[in-house]
Amino acid sequence: MIQQYILDIIYIAGALSFVFGIKLLGKPESAKKGNFIAAVGMGLSVFGTIFLFKGEGDVHLKNLEWIFGGLIVGSVIGTMMAKRVQMTQMPQMVSFFNGMGGACAALISLVEYHHATTPQVVATYNVITDGVPQVIQVVSDIHPMEIGKALVIYLGLIIGSISFAGSMLAYLKLDEKIKDKVLPLQQVINIGLMAVILGIAACSIFGWISIPYSLYVLLTLSLLYGVLFVMPIGGADMPVVISLLNSFTGVAAALGGFLYDNKVMLFGGILVGSAGTLLTVLMCKAMNRSLLNVLIGNFGGGASKGEARAITGTIKEITKADAASLMKYSKKVVIVPGYGLAVAQAQHICHELEQQLEANDVEVKYAIHPVAGRMPGHMNVLLAESNVSYDKLVEMDEINAEFKTTDVVLVVGANDVVNPAAKNDPASPIYGMPILNVEEATTVIVMKRSMKAGYAGIENELFYNNKTRMLFGDAKKSITELVSELKNA
Amino acid sequence: MDQILEFISQHQNIIYLVALMIFLGVELIEKVPSVLHTPLMSGANAIHGVVIIGAIIIMGQADDLFAKVLGFIAVILGTLNVVGGFVVTDRMLDMFKKKKKS
Numbered sequence A: 001m002i003q004q005y006i007l008d009i010i011y012i013a014g015a016l017s018f019v020f021g022i023k024l025l026g027k028p029e030s031a032k033k034g035n036f037i038a039a040v041g042m043g044l045s046v047f048g049t050i051f052l053f054k055g056e057g058d059v060h061l062k063n064l065e066w067i068f069g070g071l072i073v074g075s076v077i078g079t080m081m082a083k084r085v086q087m088t089q090m091p092q093m094v095s096f097f098n099g100m101g102g103a104c105a106a107l108i109s110l111v112e113y114h115h116a117t118t119p120q121v122v123a124t125y126n127v128i129t130d131g132v133p134q135v136i137q138v139v140s141d142i143h144p145m146e147i148g149k150a151l152v153i154y155l156g157l158i159i160g161s162i163s164f165a166g167s168m169l170a171y172l173k174l175d176e177k178i179k180d181k182v183l184p185l186q187q188v189i190n191i192g193l194m195a196v197i198l199g200i201a202a203c204s205i206f207g208w209i210s211i212p213y214s215l216y217v218l219l220t221l222s223l224l225y226g227v228l229f230v231m232p233i234g235g236a237d238m239p240v241v242i243s244l245l246n247s248f249t250g251v252a253a254a255l256g257g258f259l260y261d262n263k264v265m266l267f268g269g270i271l272v273g274s275a276g277t278l279l280t281v282l283m284c285k286a287m288n289r290s291l292l293n294v295l296i297g298n299f300g301g302g303a304s305k306g307e308a309r310a311i312t313g314t315i316k317e318i319t320k321a322d323a324a325s326l327m328k329y330s331k332k333v334v335i336v337p338g339y340g341l342a343v344a345q346a347q348h349i350c351h352e353l354e355q356q357l358e359a360n361d362v363e364v365k366y367a368i369h370p371v372a373g374r375m376p377g378h379m380n381v382l383l384a385e386s387n388v389s390y391d392k393l394v395e396m397d398e399i400n401a402e403f404k405t406t407d408v409v410l411v412v413g414a415n416d417v418v419n420p421a422a423k424n425d426p427a428s429p430i431y432g433m434p435i436l437n438v439e440e441a442t443t444v445i446v447m448k449r450s451m452k453a454g455y456a457g458i459e460n461e462l463f464y465n466n467k468t469r470m471l472f473g474d475a476k477k478s479i480t481e482l483v484s485e486l487k488n489a
Numbered sequence B: 001m002d003q004i005l006e007f008i009s010q011h012q013n014i015i016y017l018v019a020l021m022i023f024l025g026v027e028l029i030e031k032v033p034s035v036l037h038t039p040l041m042s043g044a045n046a047i048h049g050v051v052i053i054g055a056i057i058i059m060g061q062a063d064d065l066f067a068k069v070l071g072f073i074a075v076i077l078g079t080l081n082v083v084g085g086f087v088v089t090d091r092m093l094d095m096f097k098k099k100k101k102s
Helices: A002-025 A031-052 A064-084 A087-117 A147-174 A186-206 A214-230 A235-260 A263-286 A291-296 A320-328 A339-343 A347-359 A378-385 A396-400 A475-488 B002-010 B012-029 B034-061 B065-094
Strands: A121-129 A132-139 A332-337 A363-368 A393-395 A408-412 A443-448 A468-472
Touching: A002 A031, A002 A263, A002 B012, A002 B034, A031 A064, A031 B034, A031 B065, A064 A087, A064 B034, A064 B065, A087 A147, A087 A214, A087 A235, A087 A378, A087 B034, A087 B065, A147 A186, A147 A214, A147 A235, A147 B002, A186 A214, A235 A263, A235 A291, A235 B034, A263 A291, A263 B012, A263 B034, A320 A408, A320 A443, A320 A468, A320 A475, A332 A347, A332 A378, A339 A347, A339 A378, A339 A475, A347 A363, A347 A378, A347 A475, A363 A378, A363 A396, A378 A393, A378 B034, A393 A396, A393 B034, A443 A475, B002 B012, B034 B065
Parallel strands: A332 A363, A332 A408, A363 A393, A408 A443, A443 A468
Antiparallel strands: A121 A132
């Protein structure tokens, strides 16, 4: 009995560690500690379960060799993947791990369903009748599942499978192994499929109609739904979807908590479910869009909404030598990094450019748009990785006040976040999104690979502005040449 | 209908708990600077890996092959979620350390 008490206390500690962990993760200074505390709480809960948990009939868990085998295999693979991944590929890594959690929840439902619907051998007797040895097995009756238990098993399976399939597709899309694809009547198909899934689930849970193998049918349909749900959503919106799927997995974990009456699972799951949902909404807000709009809006899918205003004007190019000397004799330069910088792996050379400019007494800052990169905060991670000081990264509201006193703005691989159409063209799909007001600076140098439009697939008026000079080419190569120009000049 | 009411009454403790947890989750991250959204999401991702406890219980009570095989896979996947999630978050946060100007 004392073991049960200890386990209960471990679970309480584990649950509280999650709360503190998330709280501390919310501040830059304490974030690392928060992650560590949550990890310790998780470790305690896992090992407490292995050694102290007692199931029906007061028996300890068996198959310990298999449990530890699984833990070791998972830990080795997980650590290797997490250590090897490039910082630019962080979003898809998170999505991948999220998918694993979803699959785990779905498997739990499958096994528990199997367990509840298959007669269990409760006793085995060896008897000898007429001199012939026989084995007699006593088998339990199958009772219809209680509604509560059935509800939890079915929902866990549906949500877990959707989360798994959706996350894996998001992972593949971000890795650019799969392209966006919109089926005709996509939203009608999705809603219809969801209705079928819920219908089958309701019939089975409440026992209205018995559908053979309903759980496996639901498994297939839910996996399909996960794929169809993520398929049409554009690359730029993927972080929002990953965050949403993250909270789905949280709910699936909480359902597991109901199933085993396990408070730490319930606690962790619900916490992630609600925090994840709010995080999703906050991400949408940073782009000034509603969640619904992200999910059905085909923002990045290339479907144009309304006629965007035609842009007239000429493009003015600048040579690297001119750009270098222009920046060298400036007082203040603001660099606007975008995903293009990350793709070109130009963050390190960008830091070198910053150092070169500072050696020439130029003040350098980075303007960070809330959705720069592929996830909020992604750009900060990338720049911090290449030793850019944290104080030089300035958030949008703050830096927008400074553009008026800035001599040169260097836009590296960013497009939609500096598009003035968001302010002055109501027909534009990004209308209303807060942007960086770079055109207030004296000169804007835009580094771009080509004139191709950004994720939103719309033209950018900024490129035709009188103040703007274009510098075409690969970001890494261009900045490298800028640095050497600065060194020689 | 009676069944539903009875269900709610029987599980009222859990319903209270869930409702409060939802508010707590929302409160906890409401004032987070957007730079920390990515690590926070990644950290939350690791925390829902707590589902592994369910996988361990299944594996530990498995008698037939079906439960053993699926339980074993579930333990591996759950561990991937937990370990990978925490390690990746830690790596991300390593980048946030304030660096002294050299």
